[in-house]
Amino acid sequence: MSSSPVTGPEITVKDQEIAVEQRRVDEAYERLKEMRADAQAMIREGYRQSLAGTKGSLVDRDAMVHQAALRAQALDVADDGLVFGRLDLTTRETRYIGRVGVRTRDHDSLVIDWRAPAAEAFYRATPEDPRDVVRRRVLHTRGHRVVDLEDDLLDPAAADSLTVVGDGAFLASLARTREGAMRDIVATIQREQDEVIRAPADGTVLVRGAPGTGKTAVALHRVAYLLFRHRQRFGSRGVLIVGPNRRFTAYIDRVLPSLGEGSAALRSLGDLVPGVSAAVHDSPELARLKGAAAMTAVLRRAIADHVPGGPDELRVVHAGVIVRLTRPELDKVRNQVHRRSQGSVNTARRRVADQLLDTLWDRYVDIGGTEPEPDAPVQGELALWEGILAESGLGALEGEEGPAGPRTSREAFLKNVREQGAFADFLTAWWPIRTPLDVLRSLGDRARLRRAAGRDLDRPDADLLAAAWSEALSGDAPTLSYQDVALLDEIDALLGPPPRPSRRARDEEDPYVIDGVNILTGEEIADDWEPELRELTTSIERLERSRRVDDEVTDTRPEYAHIVVDEAQDLSPMQWRMLGRRGRHATWTVVEDPAQSAWEDLDEARRAMEAALGGPTSQRRDRGRGRGRDRGRDRRQAPARARHEFELTTNYRNTTEIAAVSARVLDLALPGARPARAVRTSGDDPLITTVPQDGLRTAAREAVETLLTQVEGTIGVIIPLPDGTWTRRDATALAEGLPERVQVLDVLDAKGLEFDAAVILAPEAVAAQSPRGLRVLYVALSRATRRLIVLTADPTWQRLLSGLG
Numbered sequence: 001m002s003s004s005p006v007t008g009p010e011i012t013v014k015d016q017e018i019a020v021e022q023r024r025v026d027e028a029y030e031r032l033k034e035m036r037a038d039a040q041a042m043i044r045e046g047y048r049q050s051l052a053g054t055k056g057s058l059v060d061r062d063a064m065v066h067q068a069a070l071r072a073q074a075l076d077v078a079d080d081g082l083v084f085g086r087l088d089l090t091t092r093e094t095r096y097i098g099r100v101g102v103r104t105r106d107h108d109s110l111v112i113d114w115r116a117p118a119a120e121a122f123y124r125a126t127p128e129d130p131r132d133v134v135r136r137r138v139l140h141t142r143g144h145r146v147v148d149l150e151d152d153l154l155d156p157a158a159a160d161s162l163t164v165v166g167d168g169a170f171l172a173s174l175a176r177t178r179e180g181a182m183r184d185i186v187a188t189i190q191r192e193q194d195e196v197i198r199a200p201a202d203g204t205v206l207v208r209g210a211p212g213t214g215k216t217a218v219a220l221h222r223v224a225y226l227l228f229r230h231r232q233r234f235g236s237r238g239v240l241i242v243g244p245n246r247r248f249t250a251y252i253d254r255v256l257p258s259l260g261e262g263s264a265a266l267r268s269l270g271d272l273v274p275g276v277s278a279a280v281h282d283s284p285e286l287a288r289l290k291g292a293a294a295m296t297a298v299l300r301r302a303i304a305d306h307v308p309g310g311p312d313e314l315r316v317v318h319a320g321v322i323v324r325l326t327r328p329e330l331d332k333v334r335n336q337v338h339r340r341s342q343g344s345v346n347t348a349r350r351r352v353a354d355q356l357l358d359t360l361w362d363r364y365v366d367i368g369g370t371e372p373e374p375d376a377p378v379q380g381e382l383a384l385w386e387g388i389l390a391e392s393g394l395g396a397l398e399g400e401e402g403p404a405g406p407r408t409s410r411e412a413f414l415k416n417v418r419e420q421g422a423f424a425d426f427l428t429a430w431w432p433i434r435t436p437l438d439v440l441r442s443l444g445d446r447a448r449l450r451r452a453a454g455r456d457l458d459r460p461d462a463d464l465l466a467a468a469w470s471e472a473l474s475g476d477a478p479t480l481s482y483q484d485v486a487l488l489d490e491i492d493a494l495l496g497p498p499p500r501p502s503r504r505a506r507d508e509e510d511p512y513v514i515d516g517v518n519i520l521t522g523e524e525i526a527d528d529w530e531p532e533l534r535e536l537t538t539s540i541e542r543l544e545r546s547r548r549v550d551d552e553v554t555d556t557r558p559e560y561a562h563i564v565v566d567e568a569q570d571l572s573p574m575q576w577r578m579l580g581r582r583g584r585h586a587t588w589t590v591v592e593d594p595a596q597s598a599w600e601d602l603d604e605a606r607r608a609m610e611a612a613l614g615g616p617t618s619q620r621r622d623r624g625r626g627r628g629r630d631r632g633r634d635r636r637q638a639p640a641r642a643r644h645e646f647e648l649t650t651n652y653r654n655t656t657e658i659a660a661v662s663a664r665v666l667d668l669a670l671p672g673a674r675p676a677r678a679v680r681t682s683g684d685d686p687l688i689t690t691v692p693q694d695g696l697r698t699a700a701r702e703a704v705e706t707l708l709t710q711v712e713g714t715i716g717v718i719i720p721l722p723d724g725t726w727t728r729r730d731a732t733a734l735a736e737g738l739p740e741r742v743q744v745l746d747v748l749d750a751k752g753l754e755f756d757a758a759v760i761l762a763p764e765a766v767a768a769q770s771p772r773g774l775r776v777l778y779v780a781l782s783r784a785t786r787r788l789i790v791l792t793a794d795p796t797w798q799r800l801l802s803g804l805g
């Protein structure tokens with residue numbers, strides 16, 4: 001597209017500058033069009049060749065199509081705001097910065113990719129450290145048209161004839177309306193943020209910052225940077241981004257594609273385990289219990305307990321002798337196997353069978369079932385059995401070697417017992433293939449949970465948990481909480497991978513295969529097992545996968561090359577362990593604000609984080625309660641890595657007026673903590689009103705009506721967590737009939753989100769709901785970009801939030 005030249009007597013210097021930039025932008029778009037056409041042609045060529053090709057060349061074609069598709073995708077995305085910056089250097093060189101690199105057919109640079117080293121000065125240059133930059137210019141475009149410019153003169157002495165225009169467009173960009181989904185900030189990344197984004201790829205990056213300092217934005221831009229600079233290492237699903245809840249991941253999932261990066265996996269803490277999905281928060285009390293590291297030991301014991309509904313007795317017959325193992329003997333066998341199974345309970349069946357057979361044999365010998373002397377009389381318990389059998393009409397005892405009684409070898413005994421249906425039935429019922437959910441569900445039984453609790457849980461705590469699981473997990477549609485998901489993953493790790501199919505078993509008619517599982521070896525025998533097919537993924541599949549930020553369905557727990565954790569201050573120890581299992585060889589970017597933490601024992605969570613990250617202190621410090629016995633994990637602990645720590649200090653979200661209100665709560669929650677510096681003053685003071693308790697809901701509706709006329713973008717109504725006074729129905733009732741841009745959500749769901757305007761209901765209730773209630777309130781008060789209304793039933797809170805109390 002080309003623009004018409006700006007003419008007429010009212011032309012300003014800025015108009016002229018815009019016209020100059022427009023010509024360059026037009027040139028870049030022309031070339032982008034050609035590049036997109038080239039990428040499409042390459043995809044078509046790849047498909048054509050793969051249709052005609054041999055198997056060997058198929059793989060190459062496949063890779064070619066995949067690469068071309070990624071390229072086409074990035075070029076498509078770059079169409080919106082292709083060029084956004086220009087640098088004029090002391091060398092008189094001019095560089096244009098944009099979303100992707102654009103070169104002429106002769107390989108001259110038209111636009112430099114924002115992630116390339118040559119673009120770094122665009123974000124880092126300051127008047128104190130100009131890095132050879134004389135003028136930095138930000139181009140604001142709408143579609144393909146340049147509509148505004150913003151200049152920074154960094155080296156006035158070298159400016160010569162350079163024109164400088166601008167009117168604070170950066171601050172204007174901060175004040176823009178929020179449309180519901182987060183946007184990228186490539187054009188306005190600030191220096192302290194750029195240092196995080198471009199931090200070395202080899203270590204762990206830990207970023208701290210108050211609400212609105214751009215932690216999430218920076219983490220996502222870092223992913224785009226890593227994928228651009230190290231695609232080999234981090235590409236093809238090597239990056240995992242974890243956010244607190246689904247609402248949050250939906251909110252950020254537009255940013256990566258807008259950066260041209262669609263190949264990272266974006267998951268909430270409720271969606272990390274394949275096949276399960278959680279969307280409810282536990283009460284603070286339950287979250288504390290479920291999230292504690294001590295749960296590892298509890299779950300280990302739960303798995304070692306006898307299975308619910310399993311048989312209490314094993315009976316086999318050999319040579320006419322009934323051999324019986326009762327509960328105490330069976331418990332002993334089970335404990336032995338668990339002690340040796342080292343976290344792969346589901347694959348231990350072979351060992352279980354052997355152990356049972358050994359014990360049966362010992363029992364058989366004990367009861368006199370075998371004697372070295374051929375003529376020795378049958379005695380003791382054996383005689384008793386003979387009597388019982390005779391009474392039951394089962395006839396006299398007759399061994400394989402004749403009527404003289406059991407004179408049989410151990411091998412014959414084992415062979416005979418193995419082949420008995422009763423033994424196989426027992427094995428499948430007594431040591432079934434267990435699923436994480438069925439183990440967790442079993443803990444809804446109070447007695448069972450008390451047994452598993454050991455000294456890691458008090459009795460009232462164990463009973464509270466059992467009641468919660470009994471209610472949430474019984475029935476066909478269990479309701480899982482975010483913390484439950486981490487427990488399921490822990491159990492999954494303890495149970496070990498499901499038995500694997502074996503080629504041998506597939507090819508043979510095996511009498512020990514019951515319901516697709518060889519009950520002796522524990523191997524799963526899948527009817528349709530075809531390895532050749534499994535190893536092939538087509539280019540179309542991979543292309544499809546790369547198009548979406550997150551749609552992978554996998555059967556196994558994937559490991560990633562890089563993991564980004566947002567809102568890390570809220571992760572429980574068990575959640576850190578869940579992430580640690582996905583990143584044993586990963587590098588990490590962790591962003592957090594400890595002041596926003598809803599987690600009570602931050603130290604314990606810190607230790608779990610260090611263990612996951614392989615921090616310098618993890619080996620020494622990770623010895624908390626319930627951890628000493630966690631041998632399996634310690635062996636696999638991540639190696640120590642270089643650590644780069646950063647702090648972000650500017651609040652880009654809130655107006656100074658709104659920031660002042662949240663700062664008052666921060667001062668209560670963490671006296672002395674320093675809030676981030678807000679940079680935008682709007683003149684709109686927050687409205688903080690006292691309303692009678694029973695009028696809060698009506699007042700909230702009225703507040704929303706008012707805000708709908710004041711702001712064009714999103715409005716968040718943030719209510720306390722469900723408890724006796726507040727219920728999920730309140731949220732539904734409040735939202736009824738309101739337009740889509742109004743969202744009603746509880747304080748925990750509001751984490752990480754932002755709205756043009758926010759209504760905070762009952763701050764006094766939020767503050768009182770848990771020991772960390774003040775921090776939760778601090779988070780809620782820092783969500784709005786322009787307008788804030790707080791409705792309280794407590795006049796003390798009205799004064800306090802207004803700065804009068």
Ligand SMILES: Nc1ncnc2c1ncn2[C@@H]1O[C@H](COP(=O)(O)OP(=O)(O)OP(=O)(O)O)[C@@H](O)[C@H]1O
Pocket residue numbers: 173174183184185188189190193209210211212213214215216217218593652653751752753754782
């Ligand atoms: N350099 C920047 N230029 C323009 N906007 C920015 C910049 N940095 C951050 N922002 C904007 O500021 C807002 C807050 O950013 P973000 O949500 O990443 O902050 P955060 O630190 O993660 O906040 P919280 O702790 O509350 O989750 C977003 O709208 C983001 O786009």
